[in-house]
Amino acid sequence: EDQVTQSPEALRLQEGESSSLNCSYTVSGLRGLFWYRQDPGKGPEFLFTLYSAGEEKEKERLKATLTKKESFLHITAPKPEDSATYLCAVQAEGTGRRALTFGSGTRLQVQP
Amino acid sequence: NAGVTQTPKFRILKIGQSMTLQCAQDMNHNYMYWYRQDPGMGLKLIYYSVGAGITDKGEVPNGYNVSRSTTEDFPLRLELAAPSQTSVYFCASTPSPAVRNYGYTFGSGTRLTVV
Numbered sequence A: 001e002d003q004v005t006q007s008p009e010a011l012r013l014q015e016g017e018s019s020s021l022n023c024s025y026t027v028s029g030l031r032g033l034f035w036y037r038q039d040p041g042k043g044p045e046f047l048f049t050l051y052s053a054g055e056e057k058e059k060e061r062l063k064a065t066l067t068k069k070e071s072f073l074h075i076t077a078p079k080p081e082d083s084a085t086y087l088c089a090v091q092a093e094g095t096g097r098r099a100l101t102f103g104s105g106t107r108l109q110v111q112p
Numbered sequence B: 001n002a003g004v005t006q007t008p009k010f011r012i013l014k015i016g017q018s019m020t021l022q023c024a025q026d027m028n029h030n031y032m033y034w035y036r037q038d039p040g041m042g043l044k045l046i047y048y049s050v051g052a053g054i055t056d057k058g059e060v061p062n063g064y065n066v067s068r069s070t071t072e073d074f075p076l077r078l079e080l081a082a083p084s085q086t087s088v089y090f091c092a093s094t095p096s097p098a099v100r101n102y103g104y105t106f107g108s109g110t111r112l113t114v115v
Helices: none
Strands: A003-007 A008-013 A017-025 A032-039 A045-048 A056-059 A062-066 A070-075 A084-092 A100-102 A106-112 B003-005 B012-013 B021-025 B031-037 B041-051 B054-057 B062-067 B075-077 B087-094 B111-115
Touching: A003 A032, A003 A084, A003 A100, A008 A017, A017 A032, A017 A084, A017 B021, A032 A056, A032 A062, A032 A070, A045 A056, A045 A062, A070 A084, B021 B087, B021 B111, B041 B062
Parallel strands: A008 A106, B012 B111
Antiparallel strands: A003 A017, A017 A070, A032 A045, A032 A084, A056 A062, A062 A070, A084 A100, A084 A106, B003 B021, B021 B075, B031 B041, B031 B087, B041 B054, B062 B075, B087 B111
């Protein structure tokens, strides 16, 4: 069974204080690892997909990296508008439905 | 605006009542999904569809039903609502999971309370 564990559950940062969110996964065969941002009362918003160990992707202050067992979402010099819940999900190989298995998320609060 | 539209946004049901959550997408995506999200938990897959006329169960299908008569619409039916179905429901779509660097597009959700 595919499993995704995110840590920490919650993180409070001061504006400009860089940090990393962790996503550990267990999957029979990884086709892709997804990062989403979710604001309160809204649906998840796509950020990145990573496909192979060593791959990195960046978007503004966010950089996602991938190893064979985990992914990190690095947040550099965060701003209050980066406050949100960040969700990690995996897509397994060999399943016709190609659905995503989600972690429970990390709630990030960035204080001015 | 292109995207996934869910209605209603909020609903309160009494135990034993039934309702249909609507989901429509205008991006001509073949794959559509229904997830539920409980507080502090990840999204759980209820049902999915790989094209019109084709549906199948996800991890938590009990108490729900779906149909897919068109590419655009994927309604979720709750029969005999129970308090355990209190949750936020999200619909998502993707053209084909084989398309790289294309995330699944989610609707804004339906918040359902069963009392």
